[in-house]
Amino acid sequence: MAAEPAVVRVDRDRCIGSGMCALSAPEALALDLDGLAEPLAGYAAGGAELTEGLTEAVDFCPVEALALHSARGGHRIAPAD
Numbered sequence: 001m002a003a004e005p006a007v008v009r010v011d012r013d014r015c016i017g018s019g020m021c022a023l024s025a026p027e028a029l030a031l032d033l034d035g036l037a038e039p040l041a042g043y044a045a046g047g048a049e050l051t052e053g054l055t056e057a058v059d060f061c062p063v064e065a066l067a068l069h070s071a072r073g074g075h076r077i078a079p080a081d
């Protein structure tokens, strides 16, 4: 079963620009000119495919700056409350 597409939200006050998320999920995240993570597919673009790499990026961010939300309903997918 295909997972619903996800929109990544980055807490830029937390992000330290380690770049780990962009390595794990290069289709969904990149570092911007400030060296901080930036989502590549927002709601207008329909979100990004919810890949294993994207889930890992959220799980392994060292400062817990990432969250996944449904591209359709907006509810949070990860991390769990």
Ligand code: SF4
Pocket: 010, 014, 015, 016, 017, 018, 019, 020, 021, 022, 036, 037, 060, 061, 062, 063, 064, 065, 066
């Ligand atoms: S893994 Fe976390 S701290 Fe590192 S660039 Fe991505 S969001 Fe920022």
